[in-house]
Amino acid sequence: MINPLENKLLNVLPLESKGRIFTDLNLIHLPLGKVIYESGQDLEFVYFPADGIISLFYITEDGHSSQISAVGSEGVVGITAFMGGGSTPYRAEVQSAGFFYRLSVTAMLNEFNLVKRVRIMLLSYTQSFIAQMAQTAACNRHHSIDQQLCRLLLLSMDRMENNDLTMTQESIANMLGVRREGVTEAAGKLQKQNVITYSRGKITVTDRKKLEKLSCECYDVVKNETDRLDASLPKLNLPRNNAPCYPKEMPI
Amino acid sequence: MINPLENKLLNVLPLESKGRIFTDLNLIHLPLGKVIYESGQDLEFVYFPADGIISLFYITEDGHSSQISAVGSEGVVGITAFMGGGSTPYRAEVQSAGFFYRLSVTAMLNEFNLVKRVRIMLLSYTQSFIAQMAQTAACNRHHSIDQQLCRLLLLSMDRMENNDLTMTQESIANMLGVRREGVTEAAGKLQKQNVITYSRGKITVTDRKKLEKLSCECYDVVKNETDRLDASLPKLNLPRNNAPCYPKEMPI
DNA sequence: CCTGATATGTGCGATGCCGAACACAGTAGT
DNA sequence: ACTACTGTGTTCGGCATCGCACATATCAGG
Numbered sequence: 001m002i003n004p005l006e007n008k009l010l011n012v013l014p015l016e017s018k019g020r021i022f023t024d025l026n027l028i029h030l031p032l033g034k035v036i037y038e039s040g041q042d043l044e045f046v047y048f049p050a051d052g053i054i055s056l057f058y059i060t061e062d063g064h065s066s067q068i069s070a071v072g073s074e075g076v077v078g079i080t081a082f083m084g085g086g087s088t089p090y091r092a093e094v095q096s097a098g099f100f101y102r103l104s105v106t107a108m109l110n111e112f113n114l115v116k117r118v119r120i121m122l123l124s125y126t127q128s129f130i131a132q133m134a135q136t137a138a139c140n141r142h143h144s145i146d147q148q149l150c151r152l153l154l155l156s157m158d159r160m161e162n163n164d165l166t167m168t169q170e171s172i173a174n175m176l177g178v179r180r181e182g183v184t185e186a187a188g189k190l191q192k193q194n195v196i197t198y199s200r201g202k203i204t205v206t207d208r209k210k211l212e213k214l215s216c217e218c219y220d221v222v223k224n225e226t227d228r229l230d231a232s233l234p235k236l237n238l239p240r241n242n243a244p245c246y247p248k249e250m251p252i
Numbered sequence: 253m254i255n256p257l258e259n260k261l262l263n264v265l266p267l268e269s270k271g272r273i274f275t276d277l278n279l280i281h282l283p284l285g286k287v288i289y290e291s292g293q294d295l296e297f298v299y300f301p302a303d304g305i306i307s308l309f310y311i312t313e314d315g316h317s318s319q320i321s322a323v324g325s326e327g328v329v330g331i332t333a334f335m336g337g338g339s340t341p342y343r344a345e346v347q348s349a350g351f352f353y354r355l356s357v358t359a360m361l362n363e364f365n366l367v368k369r370v371r372i373m374l375l376s377y378t379q380s381f382i383a384q385m386a387q388t389a390a391c392n393r394h395h396s397i398d399q400q401l402c403r404l405l406l407l408s409m410d411r412m413e414n415n416d417l418t419m420t421q422e423s424i425a426n427m428l429g430v431r432r433e434g435v436t437e438a439a440g441k442l443q444k445q446n447v448i449t450y451s452r453g454k455i456t457v458t459d460r461k462k463l464e465k466l467s468c469e470c471y472d473v474v475k476n477e478t479d480r481l482d483a484s485l486p487k488l489n490l491p492r493n494n495a496p497c498y499p500k501e502m503p504i
Numbered sequence: 505c506c507t508g509a510t511a512t513g514t515g516c517g518a519t520g521c522c523g524a525a526c527a528c529a530g531t532a533g534t
Numbered sequence: 535a536c537t538a539c540t541g542t543g544t545t546c547g548g549c550a551t552c553g554c555a556c557a558t559a560t561c562a563g564g
Contacts, residue, residue: 058390061469066390084376084484089383089477116365124336130382131341137389138310138318141429144550168511177393179552184512200511200560217313225341232336396520420541431522436542452530452541 007048007073007101009121012233017111017118024107030094032166036077037092045102046078052098053159055175057091066140067152067175069132070095072159074226079126081105082112082119095175096156096166121233128229132222139218140177148176149186150215153196155222157205165203190214259300259325259353261373264485269363269370276359282346284418288329289344297354298330304350305411307427309343318392319404319427320385322347324411326478331378333357334364334371347427348408348418373485380481384474391470392429400428401438402467405448407474409457417455442466 010018030036030052037043039059047054054077056069068090071077080088111118139148152175156165169187173180187203190196195207195214205211212219265273282288282304289295291311299306306329308321320342323329332340363370391400404427408417421435428435439455442448447459447466457463464471 058386060390060394062394064390064394066393068386068389079382080379082375083379083382084372085379085383089473090386113368120336123334126378127332127335127337130331130335130385131337133382133385133389134310134320134342137320137385137392138312138316138429140389140393141318142312142314142316170511177390180512181514181553182551184514188513198512221341422541432542433523433544434521436544440543450542 007050007076008230008233009074009076009125010048010101012121013111014115014117017115021103021107021111024104026102027099028102029099030097032094032097034094035091036094037088037090039089039091040087042087043078043080043105045104046076046081046108047092048076048101048103049073049159050099050101051161052094052100053096053156054100055093055095057093057174058089059091064177065174066136066177068136069129070155070159071129074159074230075125075129076122078105078108079122079129081108082122083126095171096160124229124232128225131225135218135221135225139216143216143218145176145178145182146186146189146214147216147218148178149183149190150211151219151222152176153203153205154208154211154215154219157208158223158226163205163208165205166201167203168201259302259328260482260485261326261328261377262300262353264373265363266367266369269367273355273359273363276356278354279351280354281351282349284346284349286346287343288346289340289342291341291343292339294339295330295332295357297356298328298333298360299344300328300353300355301325301411302351302353303413304346304352305348305408306352307345307347309345309426310341311343316429317426318388318429320388321381322407322411323381326411326482327377327381328374330357330360331374331381333360334374335378347423348412376481376484380477383477387470387473387477391468395468395470397428397430397434398438398441398466399468399470400430401435401442402463403471403474404428405455405457406460406463406467406471409460410475410478415457415460417457418453419455420453 013021027050036045036047036054049072051073054071055067056071056077057065058068059065077092078088080086112122113119139151143151149172152172153165156167157163169183170180172187173183176183187196187198190211191198193207193210193214195205195210197204197206262270279302288297288299288306301324303325306323307319308323308329309317310320311317329344330340332338364374365371391403395403401424404424405417408419409415421439422432424439425432425435439448439450442463443450445462445466447457447462449456449458
């Protein structure tokens with residue numbers, strides 16, 4: 001069996017929780033483009049990316065789309081499961097093929113309600129997710145396609161292992177909510193400046209520093225938010241004194 | 253004492269919770285334009301709007317802004333309090349003067365952790381909040397100023413009692429993240445079509461039906477989401493066993 | 505090798521929005 | 535009544551992006 005990158009949220013799960021969800025947790029491989037949630041659909045599973053990326057899209061009536069977030073091993077897809085809604089208002093699609101841990105909504109919800117530390121962990125991620133959405137929204141509104149492309153590439157790289165990305169200009173256009181031709185132009189500029197090379201859906205970043213310079217502030221903001229979350233997670237996993245892991249639950 | 257509209261979330265709080273937070277809850281009046289959170293600031297209080305509106309803004313480095321959500325009596329400002337972050341990534345500003353219930357973050361967090369029903373209620377709202385943000389983000393990207401103005405006016409009306417809104421074209425421009433002149437033009441069109449009348453910061457909607465027709469789908473989506481939440485809240489408040497229903501008025 | 509599908513490149517006019525500058529009109533203060 | 539300020543109306547050039555049409559390049563399969 002391939003040894004995938006672990007998911008950071010799953011990693012810090014208390015041992016007892018891991019034990020409980022064990023039978024409900026599956027490691028599966030999902031191909032590029034696979035749609036795991038359709039907008040408005042009830043959700044059955046949540047997904048913890050290991051070495052793949054899932055992209056969340058909002059789609060308007062007239063068919064235009066916008067990416068609202070990209071989730072890698074730092075997060076989970078399907079926060080709706082524990083947030084109270086039965087269905088997601090957006091589409092979730094595999095942006096980068098790879099392995100994902102799949103857990104049933106009921107098991108997820110059960111752990112969420114049972115263990116305070118699991119709750120804290122998931123809500124902390126949700127908070128980070130919200131911040132990313134806000135940033136993306138503002139970026140969509142105020143920054144050029146050139147800048148947004150840089151941001152997108154950088155964020156995708158951070159969620160991958162290497163400098164090679166698998167995404168066509170068409171798919172990038174859908175994420176940014178712009179025309180494909182706009183992406184062609186922006187990508188062409190980057191290639192001329194020797195920042196990236198690409199061909200038929202394969203993009204290689206050759207000068208990351210420069211890419212960061214050309215990007216808008218939004219990349220830094222999202223990255224800092226992700227790092228902040230990363231840094232706060234291990235604390236949740238410390239053994240406390242010798243008290244039981246999670247104490248007083250109000251049975252209500 | 254003025255009898256403000258009650259806040260819908262506070263209304264469905266279990267009686268025991270109401271009792272506990274009693275001493276920490278204040279009813280205060282906030283004037284138009286008052287900034288209650290600055291971006292990045294640690295938060296001390298959460299706010300439950302009674303008859304006012306609070307607007308959440310994201311502000312970019314170059315000074316551009318975008319509204320990411322408007323919160324009325326259906327919600328609460330400061331979800332960060334129970335989501336794990338200590339600071340908000342956005343600015344919160346009073347969009348419509350009025351009364352607000354103010355609660356300390358510690359009291360809020362305590363109830364959140366102690367009572368499952370409070371948690372469900374607040375997370376359900378957060379879910380609705382996220383959906384609104386996503387919608388706003390997509391709207392910013394894909395719809396015209398004209399359409400967005402209609403959406404903004406409708407959503408503001410829903411959160412107020414009447415057809416009169418207090419907002420200048422300048423402040424609207426900040427919310428939509430566009431130029432003031434753009435708003436002048438869009439508002440001028442609406443006035444010519446006898447949909448609204450306005451003068452120096454007072455806007456009166458005279459033909460709501462038409463306004464809805466001119467708006468993009470985004471208004472409907474956000475409204476449905478808000479209504480869905482509204483409808484789900486009472487269920488949380490069902491009397492258990494044969495416990496009595498408690499009065500609707502918060503003693504304060 | 506040919507064919508069809510996918511991915512990318514390019515050109516063009518149209519347009520919605522921007523940025524700036526300025527004029528004008530209500531409103532408030534003294 | 536005068537002044538200062540705030541809110542609104544208007545204009546004009548500029549530009550990023552759009553929508554469309556079409557050309558080219560690369561790849562996959564029979």
